[in-house]
Amino acid sequence: MNYELTPTLLPGKIIEVTDLGVKVTLKGRMGIIQVPMRCVITDKQLQVGQTIQVYLSYIQVL
Numbered sequence: 001m002n003y004e005l006t007p008t009l010l011p012g013k014i015i016e017v018t019d020l021g022v023k024v025t026l027k028g029r030m031g032i033i034q035v036p037m038r039c040v041i042t043d044k045q046l047q048v049g050q051t052i053q054v055y056l057s058y059i060q061v062l
Contacts, residue, residue: 007055014050024052 010030016023021036033054040046 003058003060005057005060007057010054010056012052012054014046014048014052017046017048022046024054026054026056030056 010026010028012024012026012030014022015025015032016034019037021034022040023032023034025032044050
């Protein structure tokens with residue numbers, strides 16, 4: 001199967017900030033993700049309630 005995977009920009013909000021990473025809820029009932037700090041691009045101090053954007057695509061099994 002050959003599909004062109006096109007990332008989609010999804011909005012969300014930070015719901016938890018720790019020393020290791022952030023937990024984010026995505027709008028549109030897309031769920032919650034938790035990522036390490038090294039995956040967050042910002043110059044700002046992270047705080048609960050901040051609006052974020054994340055690019056997501058489908059998972060391709062190899």
